[in-house]
Amino acid sequence: MTFTNDLPKGSTTQVPCALTIAGTDPSGGAGIQADLKTFQELKTYGMSVITSVVAQNTTGVQAVHHIPIEMIEQQLNSVFSDMPIHAFKTGMIANEDIMKVIAEKISGQDISYVMDPVMVATSGDPLIAKNARYFLRQNLLPLTSLVTPNIPEAEYLTGETIDTVEAMKDAAVKIVEVFGAGAALVKGGHMEGEAVDFLYDGSNLHTFSAKRIHTKNTHGTGCTYSAAITAYLSQGVSLIDAVGKAKDFVTAAIQHSFSLGAGSGPTNHWATREESVKL
Numbered sequence: 001m002t003f004t005n006d007l008p009k010g011s012t013t014q015v016p017c018a019l020t021i022a023g024t025d026p027s028g029g030a031g032i033q034a035d036l037k038t039f040q041e042l043k044t045y046g047m048s049v050i051t052s053v054v055a056q057n058t059t060g061v062q063a064v065h066h067i068p069i070e071m072i073e074q075q076l077n078s079v080f081s082d083m084p085i086h087a088f089k090t091g092m093i094a095n096e097d098i099m100k101v102i103a104e105k106i107s108g109q110d111i112s113y114v115m116d117p118v119m120v121a122t123s124g125d126p127l128i129a130k131n132a133r134y135f136l137r138q139n140l141l142p143l144t145s146l147v148t149p150n151i152p153e154a155e156y157l158t159g160e161t162i163d164t165v166e167a168m169k170d171a172a173v174k175i176v177e178v179f180g181a182g183a184a185l186v187k188g189g190h191m192e193g194e195a196v197d198f199l200y201d202g203s204n205l206h207t208f209s210a211k212r213i214h215t216k217n218t219h220g221t222g223c224t225y226s227a228a229i230t231a232y233l234s235q236g237v238s239l240i241d242a243v244g245k246a247k248d249f250v251t252a253a254i255q256h257s258f259s260l261g262a263g264s265g266p267t268n269h270w271a272t273r274e275e276s277v278k279l
């Protein structure tokens, strides 16, 4: 893929560009902050549209403020009307009204769309309204190139209990074949043993496996993983290679994660740098 189209006036560099549409994390481990750190680390120009401001840290969520719908729409218009976007992702989309404005903006766009179907934070705090889950599945899921549910999210999307590797694979297939996602990556962070994820791309199942790292510092792993996939897609990397490279990125980020804060600490977004210092 080349990036000669739609470059902003005065731009001297051809650069892959990615957008995240998500909520914030002032403690810097998850949400928009994790996404932008990941884009930057992977040398993709990062942009963001904020859906909700979340007061949260490593111990949990303290408060949530949703950005008014008109302001979300304005942010989307600002970016989509002026900037090249080679891939985008969504994270926390808290309610149906926010989902609607995003769906309107992105339907018909021929750009890779990665959905992290964020429902509950690592801390257990809910991040989207329960009644909005159905809308997400019916209206946004069919617009995706890839959806990246963890086990509880895949259980919601499929309506099935997932407690085996076979059930994870079946869920990935069902999310594509029945609910219309472009592809589905069911993540095994919540299972025992190896950290195994299954990708169904509409034709084949692919397995991505890494050794489980024994750490409580996994705040933001889902955000970081989906942002890394989005960054690689923005660079024209194929879906399967993008997931494989992003898996290596998130595994290193967990391996070198930080024991910051009193709860589940953040991952290390610069862990794959050669000069990375293990703290």
Ligand SMILES: Nc1ncnc2c1ncn2[C@@H]1O[C@H](COP(=O)(O)OP(=O)(O)OP(=O)(O)O)[C@@H](O)[C@H]1O
Binding pocket: 120, 121, 122, 149, 150, 151, 187, 188, 189, 190, 195, 196, 197, 210, 211, 212, 213, 214, 215, 218, 219, 220, 221, 222, 223, 225, 247, 250, 251, 254
């Ligand atoms: N302890 C771990 N060791 C190695 N890999 C892990 C570990 N925990 C999660 N992963 C991997 O990290 C990625 C994110 O998976 P996970 O299932 O945790 O997503 P998530 O639940 O959306 O993330 P989060 O914990 O941020 O909500 C997956 O590739 C998963 O296999």
Ligand SMILES: Cc1ncc(COP(=O)(O)O)c(N)n1
Binding pocket: 022, 023, 024, 025, 030, 031, 032, 054, 056, 091, 092, 118, 120, 121, 122, 123, 127, 218, 219, 220, 221, 222, 223
């Ligand atoms: C704004 C926002 N989006 C997503 C997550 C999920 O991340 P995690 O499950 O790793 O806490 C989060 N905590 N905050």
